[in-house]
Amino acid sequence: MATFDVVLEGAAHILETKGLHGFNTNAVARQAGVSIGSLYQYFPSKEALLVELIRRKRTALIEKMQDASSRLEASDLRTIADGLVRAGIAHWVERPELARSLEYAETTLDLGPETEALKRQIVVVVAKALAPHGVENPETAARDLAALTRGMADSSGPFGKADVSQLEQRVRRAVYGYLGISDSNPLTSVRR
Template sequence: MSTRIPPSPHQAEKEPPAMRKEPRQARSRATVEVIIRAGARVLGDRGFDGFTTNEAAEIAGVSIGSLYQYFPDKLSLIDAIRRRHLDDVLTVLRGTGQDNRSLKELAGELVDGMIAVHSIQPALHRVLLDEAPRYEGARSIHGLFEAEYMDRYKAIITAFGTRQSGATIDVAAQVLSSAVEGVIHNAVRRGMLKSQELRQELVHLICSYLR
């Protein structure tokens, strides 16, 4: 069986980030990009307790005043780092199933994409998973992520699901997304992302569930 996953209705929805001001010019956007990358490096190296905006600014090569123009505090910068990761996850889901693929090919594409995203600075992902709190001002942005995230899994289930369990598509999407997310996140924590056996088992899990 081969098919193409339709786009999510939430993909076009956007809200401004939880920042002091939104960068509009190319130079400002470049500055914000450098700050986020530097912050991600410091957060991965130091952990949440050791993370400071002063060190992030120093690594980025900008003044602390320049950093505070965009990020009012430590948590808002960490949230921008987290949003970058969430965007990467959605990019994987948006690209999954856009060509005519068999179920096994789609499952492999999904697993490989998730492993690749979480292989970028694994130490950083461990901090984001287990240490760093969320910025209270960004709940709507995370809500938009969650909506599209679940829509993507629903589309996969609609396209490939031949299961007879009777579960609603909402419940099935919750189960499948939680299974993939849980395996990947635990692999991050345990340093197992490069395990080919783990990859094969996760592909098998997805295929077995959808069949």
């Protein structure tokens, strides 16, 4: 299984450094230090590599969200919102170029039911965390908050390396506004 992981890491590196336009099986094999035949043993195409990277990225996000939700289960809504935002941002900033490439690639791949199932898992985790706190229509709120967080994180990338604490603070303010949580910290309050 070591070759499988080496190939995937090579693929991730190519996406981070060359983007989708530089992504092909020959480049991945060279980067991974394996023969093209070894690569094809595990991945019959570059699309198969992309699909596996998307699966892994999503699975890692779901695990982070579940962990944050479980640890904060008995907390108030503000603390839960903070933990979920922190988990989402931490996931994005780990490898932002990879995340951006995979988000784009996903729009070109036919992942159909699998993509929907993975997205649904994220919504279920967030909705379950929000429901006990009287959030109206927690599933819709979960979808909106996931899109808001992903959108804000993704849009900060083209403007240079994101200051994670500033990004997290901005996303948190947006989430607080959406959920109707007052931001009592004068340093992060939105001025009206």
